[in-house]
Every structure is written in structure tokens, then in C-alpha cells.
Amino acid sequence: AQKVTQAQTEISVVEKEDVTLDCVYETRDTTYYLFWYKQPPSGELVFLIRRNSFDEQNEISGRYSWNFQKSTSSFNFTITASQVVDSAVYFCALSENDSWGKLQFGAGTQVVVTP
């Protein structure tokens, strides 16, 4: 069973619009880690954020923000005032405790930002 669900296959926005990417996960562990990665057209996955299960504080980094809610098993990602350079595939991933850091990825969400 898929442990990480990214229901949105593709989102298209016009520059300067906000875009929110949904991520829902499933685990029985009480200690786990959640990640977001960005994959631009060049192909390399770029690490964006790591969050452990005990830290439910929301995080903001520039135009990026993350909303972690354990009650709904969600770890959503918002890009504020999107730019063309934000066009990429974004992956949410789960790493369970004592798993050697293995990642279980969602299917990814393609974000297309047009000028």
C-alpha cells in the first residue's frame, strides 16, 4: 500500500499566484521523518526540508512554507508568489524510524508556472 499520497498530478498557475501541494502519509511509527524534494527539468532532486514527527511547528523559508498536521497525517507545501523558476516536480517522502534512512516517495506533483 502506498504510504505517501500526492493526489495532485499537475498544477498550473500563472506567475505570482500561490500554489499549495498536498501530501498525505501513512505510518504506524511514532517517530518518523517527512521530506520535500524539488526536481527541476535538469533531473537532480534537490532537498527542501526535513521534519521529524515531534515537531509540528510550521516552517517558512522565503517564499516556501510547510504545514505539518499529525491529526490529519498531512505535510502540505505552499509556494507563495510563484515564479517561473518554481516549475518542477515536487516530491513528498516519508522515512520511518530504524529504516536506515530509506525514503518512501509519493508520485510527485508537476508544477507549471507560466509568465
Next chain:
Amino acid sequence: DVKVTQSSRYLVKRTGEKVFLECVQDMDHENMFWYRQDPGLGLRLIYFSYDVKMKEKGDIPEGYSVSREKKERFSLILESASTNQTSMYLCASSILGEGNQPQHFGDGTRLSIL
């Protein structure tokens, strides 16, 4: 700066060939991973290694093997390539530390089996 290098960006091979994909990291990381990426499926783990000569199966190991003779190098081997192994292959590494640390990825190898 962190660097994971995969030997080829694009590779074309024929059915039945033995294929080697090489990955080298320069960060002295203990963990190394091989994933394949297919549309609509995200990344799926093939094999990983947490130490030299140690290897563990991931979610889809069938048809693949790996080798880790040196800490910095992790090779993925397709013993007898088949067309359903046409895919993007991504290598990653991470430090073995408290908590599950971020993985650093290479640029990927787009492999076509004809």
C-alpha cells in the same frame, strides 16, 4: 559542497546485455541508495547499502544486483537487461547519524533498453 556523480546521463543498451550503472559520492557518507523513477510512480527503492560490502533489498530488487567494494562507490547491475527496465535511475547518499538525514541525489541516468 555535496556531490553525487553518476557515470552516465543517457545510456542505450540491448535486451540481454549486462549493464553497469556507477555512482560515486565524495562526502564520506555511510548510506547509499539506488532508485528508479517512472511516471506516476515516483521513486522506488531498488537496493541500498549502509556500509562497504553490505547491501539490503529495497522494494523492487528483482532483476538487479549491487556492489559496494569501496565506501564512495555504489554500483547497480542489471544482470540481463529487459525492456521493462527502461527508466530513470537515481543514486543517492546520506550520512548515518541520529535521525534520518536527508539524502543527496545525483543527476540521474536515463537508461533505454532496446
